[in-house]
Each structure stands twice: as C-alpha cells, then as structure tokens.
Amino acid sequence: MEMIQLAKEAKKASIILASTATERKNLALKLIADYLMNHIDEIVKENEEDIRRSMEENLPEPLVKRLKFDRKKILDTVEGIKSLISLPDPVGKKLLATELDEGLTLYRVSCPIGVIGVIFESRPDALVQISTLCLKSGNAVLLKGGREAIRTNRILTELIQKATLEADIPQGWISLLESRDDVNQMLKLDKYIDLIIPRGSNEFVRYIMENSRIPVLGHADGICHCYVDSDADIKMAVDIVNDAKTQYVAVCNATETLLVHSAIASRFLPELKRKLDESNVELRGCERTQRIIEVKPASEEDWRTEYLDYILSVKIVDSIDEAIEHINTYGSGHTDAIITDNRGHAEKFMDLVDSGNVFWNCSTRFSDGFRYGFGAEVGISTSKIHARGPVGLDGLTIYKYKLIGKGHIVADYAEHRRTFKHRPLPLD
DSSP, X not given: OOHHHHHHHHHXXXXXXXXXXXXXXXXXHHHHHHHHHHTHHHHHHHHHHHHHHHHXXXXXXXXXXXXXXOHHHHHHHHHHHHHHHHSOOOTTOEEEEEEEETTEEEEEEEEEOOEEEEEOOSOHHHHHHHHHHHHHTTOEEEEXXXXXXXXXXXXXXXXXXXXXXXXXXXXXXXXXXXXXXXXXHHTTOTTTOOEEEEBSOHHHHHHHHHTOSSOBOOBOOOOEEEEEOTTOOHHHHHHHHHHHHHSOSSSTTXXXXXXXXXXXXXXXXXXXXXHHHTXXXXXXXXXXXXXXXXXXXXXXXXXXXXXXXXXXXXXXXXXXXXXXXXXXXXXXXSEEEEEOSOHHHHHXXXXXXXXXXXXXSSOGGGOSTTTTTSSSOSEEEOSSSSOOEEEOTGGGEXXXXXXXXXXXXXXXXXXXXXXXXXXXXXXX
C-alpha cells in the first residue's frame, strides 16, 4: 500500500481511537500479550534468521545484541504489556478547571497527539513497546524499524494487528514501513502525521528535523556521564560506575564518559580498573588518568563518542564546576549522574547539568520508562518541548480546552454587562 494511503488510514483510525474506552484498549493489550505468548516459537525463529543474515553482513556486534529477541526478552516484553494495562488511562484527565463566570466553565483535558511516526533502531522489543504505548494513549502509529530486523518486525506487526482487530480497534491504527523511500515520503505528510519520533544518531535526528514540517521529538546520542566527586564513597562509586557501564553496554543510557575529581582519583581509579577488568572494559584516559592507571590515551573525539561497547573514557577534573562544564559541553542531554556524600554538591550538579535526567548516587541505567513506572517508553527525549526524558504514556498526550456555557456571549463582557471571575475549581 502506498505511504499516503497508510497515513490516511492511520489518521482516520486515530480519530476513533482517541475516544476508545479504557476497557477496550486494555483488552487489546491483553490480546497482544496472548498472541505473543502463543506464537513465541515463530517469533524466535524469525529473529534468529535476522541475526544470521546480519552476522553474514558483518553488522557491528552492539547492533546484533540489540537485535536479539529471544524467549527471555519476549517474556520480559509481555510483562511490560501487563504492567501497561495496570496503568491509568492518560486520556481524558482534567488538568485544569476554571469558572470564568457563573455557568461558564473552562476545562483543560488530556487527549492523544494523533498519528505518530516512529523511526527506531534494531531492537524488535522497541516495536512492541512503542505500539502498545501508542495504543494505550489513543494514538495511531507508523513504524519504521531497522532493515536488519525486518523479519522479526513483520511477524510482530502482524500479530499486533490481528490481536487489536479482534478487540475491535480500528484497522489501520498501526502500520510497518520497510524502505527509506517510505521514510522520505512520511516526512512530507504533515497533513496526516502529527509527530515524528526518530531514534538514532545526532546526524540522523538533524536530518529528520531539516527535512520535515512535522514536529520532531528528538532522541539522539546517549553520551551519558558519571561524575565521582571528591566526597564520594569509593565502594559505592565503583559499584555504580561498573553497573552504568557494563550492565548492558549497547543501550543509550549506558555511561560512556567517567569524570573523577582529582582529590579522589588516585584511590578510586585503581579500584575501578580492577572491577572493570573483569568485564574486559577498555579504558581511554586523559594524561592525568594515564599517570595513575594503565589506559589508552583519550582523544578529543572520545568525549563526543557514544561507544555502545565495552569502552569507557576517563577524565580527571579539579572541581564540580569543571565536571558540570564538561558535561554541558560534550554531553547529549540524556542522563548524567553524580556520586557523592555531599548534599550541596549533589544539588548543585542536579540543578546545573542541562540534561533530561540527572541522578545522585545511582546508575545511569535507571533512565528508562519501565523503571520510572511509565510502562516502557517510545524513547528518551533530549528535546525541550512538551516531553523530556523517558517518553511514556503522558508524553504521548497533549491537551485541548473544553468550554461549557449556558448561552454566554462575548458582547456581555466587552460591553461590561458581565465580568470574569476566573475562579479555580477542584479537578475531581
């Protein structure tokens, strides 16, 4: 089917989906979970074929790791859907209520965005997370995954379409795009598509922004930092940095650069290196780091690099201000953490680091919609528009104003026969 027809169908479906009852949406989500469980062997088979082909084509190892969608990941994904079912419906919530005058009441009410185009990386679980979040929030979705996951994405989309059709969700609410030409066409369809969410490199996100009139919710590189302050507990710092780097390296919230205060560096870095050696992490350090532990030299480019691999760049700094300046210069506005026992330092760091997620004494890997209780995420926004950080259900809604009167006319106010009261009302 042509791209424009898919977009038209999605727009039509989105109007119906916007007013679909919570119970029906939750039924559809339950059926999606059931379909995934009932076809787990077929999904794994298609995914293994994608992996085999990708390895033959020399796909980088971090992308192969992201591509894997085995039985365990499917079970985790199904648990995520069940968690999503239990969350409140984000649509129809009263956000503001004001009595403008007697009998004239204004409400601000949450509503779906409409049709969302999502371009994402090789992770097939992202397809399920994105589509189910869109369904719960009442949005239609056009999905473009990586070519390396084409067979897995196809079977997942087919199963989701069948499950939701069984729940009487309007046909056309979800479609899978497969070619670059589809993406280029999608960028021109601002009449039908309300938001684009690209997940990829900074260059890719910029390309989308520069080639479309559709609003873009940007999620680009994840150049995340841990800063070990002069007042850090060394054991805690080792454990947090190790988790932030090695728990799962091929994700956007893994730490890529470590900053260490000079007052603690000689005690902390040898301990950290012993721990990271267990996972064969390659360290690249500044000149001062090289004088303390054996590391490869770090270049200017290392501070700007998202490795998605067992590589960590290390820089020694002389103050928290220098750490903050480094992060705001080289970071991607994703997630950055400070490890310290000094509350004043922590509060300063969290106030001044210009990122969507700022942490104190915990791993950057916590930056995740599921871990935040959002029921997974469509991505992590580094933009400064209506949604920032992990974009879950609330991030996929906007709002409209509803005004209810009893024959009120503006002339009465313009000609001073009546006056506005603007009295706040309770939201319940």
